[in-house]
Amino acid sequence: MNESRIKRVIDRLEGTGLHQMLVCDPVSIWYLTGYYTEPFERFLALYLAKRSDGSTVATLFCNRLFPDASGYCPQVVVFSDTDDPLPLVAKLCDHDAPLGVDKDLTARWLLPLMDLGAASRFKLASEAVDGTRSIKDEQERALMREASRINDEAMKWLAAQVREGVTEEEIASGLLAEYQRLGAQDHSFAPIVSFGANAADPHHEPDDTMLHTGDMVLFDVGCKYENYCSDMTRTFFTGEPTEHQLEIYETVRRANEAAEAIIKPGVTFAEIDRTARSIIEQAGYGEYFTHRLGHQIGISEHEPGDVSSSHDEPVQVGQCFSIEPGIYLPGDLGVRIEDLVIVTEDGCEILNHYPHEVCVLLA
Ligand code: GLY
Numbered sequence: 001m002n003e004s005r006i007k008r009v010i011d012r013l014e015g016t017g018l019h020q021m022l023v024c025d026p027v028s029i030w031y032l033t034g035y036y037t038e039p040f041e042r043f044l045a046l047y048l049a050k051r052s053d054g055s056t057v058a059t060l061f062c063n064r065l066f067p068d069a070s071g072y073c074p075q076v077v078v079f080s081d082t083d084d085p086l087p088l089v090a091k092l093c094d095h096d097a098p099l100g101v102d103k104d105l106t107a108r109w110l111l112p113l114m115d116l117g118a119a120s121r122f123k124l125a126s127e128a129v130d131g132t133r134s135i136k137d138e139q140e141r142a143l144m145r146e147a148s149r150i151n152d153e154a155m156k157w158l159a160a161q162v163r164e165g166v167t168e169e170e171i172a173s174g175l176l177a178e179y180q181r182l183g184a185q186d187h188s189f190a191p192i193v194s195f196g197a198n199a200a201d202p203h204h205e206p207d208d209t210m211l212h213t214g215d216m217v218l219f220d221v222g223c224k225y226e227n228y229c230s231d232m233t234r235t236f237f238t239g240e241p242t243e244h245q246l247e248i249y250e251t252v253r254r255a256n257e258a259a260e261a262i263i264k265p266g267v268t269f270a271e272i273d274r275t276a277r278s279i280i281e282q283a284g285y286g287e288y289f290t291h292r293l294g295h296q297i298g299i300s301e302h303e304p305g306d307v308s309s310s311h312d313e314p315v316q317v318g319q320c321f322s323i324e325p326g327i328y329l330p331g332d333l334g335v336r337i338e339d340l341v342i343v344t345e346d347g348c349e350i351l352n353h354y355p356h357e358v359c360v361l362l363a
């Protein structure tokens with residue numbers, strides 16, 4: 001159990017007037033206890049509560065197929081495939097008080113729990129956990145740094161694979177071995193390798209497209225290092241860059257660097273998005289920047305709290321997120337430049353050090 005993280009969650013919960021909640025996201029349960037399982041369709045929950053005498057309750061509900069063999073949780077309620085776990089949960093809940101639930105508690109569990117009268121009312125309380133996960137502690141920051149250091153190294157390997165006639169899939173399929181050679185355990189998401197016009201789809205899946213000199217090449221890749229994710233994008237030129245390619249590239253680069261330059265505690269996520277977006281709009285490409293500027297990241301590759309116009313909260317020390325402006329011209333090209341940053345007391349630490357400058361391969 002990680003007592004200090006559980007305390008932070010309960011403090012946030014109490015700030016919203018709640019004293020009990022069910023955490024069902026397996027990754028959040030791992031973050032709070034050290035216990036991890038992928039339950040598939042089976043029920044899994046951590047019940048957290050602050051009792052009126054000030055004591056804390058943290059009880060894990062897990063299927064006997066996935067026992068807490070390492071004893072991470074002092075209080076465990078075990079059930080089998082043929083048991084209904086919900087009356088067991090309802091028994092522990094304070095029926096006269098509201099119950100917070102996270103966004104991973106699916107309707108198939110929530111609705112019967114409501115029918116059982118497990119609480120006076122049910123309220124979405126994901127923020128208590130997500131807000132806690134959002135502020136990375138020192139140990140987490142070190143792991144995020146290392147995951148990004150490995151990603152920088154992997155980008156060198158990727159650039160070295162670029163040659164006339166190579167396919168996107170050939171490069172993408174070799175990346176896992178390189179990550180593992182560098183000390184990572186896995187991809188943090190399926191790698192994006194896009195040549196030429198394929199990069200106009202921001203989430204293009206690598207296929208048998210062959211590289212022809214003159215195409216731009218986009219790599220959006222990330223690894224997992226001790227459960228923490230990296231995520232970085234670089235776009236390269238092959239052959240002699242055209243004026244058009246250079247103009248798009250430099251616009252995206254300016255947008256990335258201007259956004260990173262304003263990050264400090266108190267600046268809002270929306271202001272950071274606006275800084276990048278206005279540079280792309282002024283260059284005449286606003287309608288071709290089709291997504292939010294970034295997302296938070298940590299144990300999951302995408303964590304709640306977008307860097308977008310719809311998120312007007314100020315950033316806080318310890319938050320880690322991507323800055324990834326892009327311009328996508330259908331049938332022509334796509335450019336994205338992405339770094340991860342961690343907010344510091346007076347600015348931000350940029351976790352990626354692979355250069356932004358124009359890089360021409362196959363010159
Ligand atoms: N790395 C893919 C994304 O951030 O959507």
Ligand code: MN
Binds near residue numbers: 232324
């Ligand atoms: Mn990203």
